[in-house]
Amino acid sequence: MQVSKRVVFVTPPTIYDRNGGGMQTQVYRTKEELEQLGYEIEFYTAHKHYDAKQYLCAHAFCAGASTYFPTLSLAKQGLPIVLSTVFIRGSASRLSDIAYRYGHDLIERLPWKLLDDTICARKQAAMAKAALPNTRFEQLHCESVLRLASSKCRVIPNGIDTDWLDLPKDKDAEPSTIAGGIQQPFVLCVGRINDRRKHFPLVAEVCIELGMRCVLVGNWDATIRTSESQRLQHLIDTRSDLIHYVGPLPYRSRELSEMYNRCHVFALPSDFETPGLAALEAGYCRANVIITNVGGTEDYFGSNAIYVSPGNKQQLRAAMEQAVNAPKNEELRERVGSSYKWKNVAELTAAAYSDFIVS
The missing domain is CATH 3.40.50.2000 (Glycogen Phosphorylase B;)
Structure with a gap:
């Protein structure tokens, strides 16, 4: 059976700004290079029903509150989730990192089901089939703060156009x-x-x-x-x-x-x-x-x-x-x-789709 190459991108609203910065570049250049490899990429819209049988996966960029609810919606519709974490919170200090992590552990135990950026990111990490941090440092941080399983992770570097x-x-x-x-x-x-x-x-x-x-x-x-x-x-x-x-x-x-x-x-x-x-x-x-x-x-x-x-x-x-x-x-x-070119990034991303979603 032929595997679909349709992917839904979930992104923060800031990528639509006129000067959206590095995240905007990462999303659009990854999209363009994946399309060169034969993938069909579309951006998530809340007004559409997604038939999971028609899609390979949903790929969310930037774990946190800005992408949590679209990611949750797609997961409930049966799409496997790939997460480019883009997530570092707290401090470079190990002590501060531990305090930040356990502070959010306490928030999760409260009876009011509070959500903040980190709690949203934790929930995304739990539902993801694959996580694609940009560096090994980011992976270890997400494993610590988000309780992200290392077995889900593959480091995918960023790229540039030259x-x-x-x-x-x-x-x-x-x-x-x-x-x-x-x-x-x-x-x-x-x-x-x-x-x-x-x-x-x-x-x-x-x-x-x-x-x-x-x-x-x-x-x-x-x-x-x-x-x-x-x-x-x-x-x-x-x-x-x-x-x-x-x-x-x-x-x-x-x-x-x-x-x-x-x-x-x-x-x-x-x-x-x-x-x-x-x-x-x-x-x-x-x-x-x-x-x-x-x-x-x-x-x-x-x-x-x-x-x-x-x-x-x-x-x-x-x-x-x-x-x-x-x-x-x-x-x-x-x-x-x-x-560090976007063609390399797309090839590594496609390999991650194949290894974590198709296999």
Whole structure:
């Protein structure tokens, strides 16, 4: 009997934003490459009944409250669940991790059946036939916090597209107005500026202390009024000679490609990354990457990046001084270009479908 290759994707609503970030890229590029392999991918809608006999599985991206109820609905309709966890909560501290886990154990025992992001993710982990974390670190975290069975797990790395990152070889080609207006060398930060990514003001402060130019790229949620957001705005307003916020740049745009290629240092010392698609893109463009040591980033970058603990200003300062004085990173370009492309990701995902669902 021929096995169906129809798959329902369940995603957080944020992937439909104009600049949905790394999750948006992961979902759409996985979809496109799976379709090249003969799969039929459709996005979940609450107004449709799904006949389980017509589908291979449902694939949910990002465990938690944003995808829990669609996942539950599809499971009740008989579709096997594949879960790309994209889940790290709590802290890098082992003690904090234990406290976080047992705190949610207590919540589950309460008689009121309370649901929060982690409880929802636990329920998804229990119903999933396969779980596809992006790093070994994430897998172990999910095994601990979500009680995810290791027998269900297979690490599937993230990927990038490289075609748009290679600039024209014409030496006379003029850079875009944005990139051309920033004097080199500079430190680049790319990502959503929100309450989870608290490293932006820290990077800006260290750059000011070292007299280095810093360029910030990404969506900035205007509704956020945290102390970190106010701190960053103050640095931009008072030290515009060194700190430049250029706003969001479209994915695959020439302007963003030029930023990656012209920066000497790329900094992503956030609370955790798995691994941060922007860091992979910058690494392919030979930038010297400074990145958090939390989330499994070493799986991707190996010895070709400088690792720092989240929030550690002293480590970040030393890393900045090391990175700005180092030559461009040719080894990282080779590592990323050979191992982390979306075609590879789709092939590994298809193999997981076959091994966990079909077999």
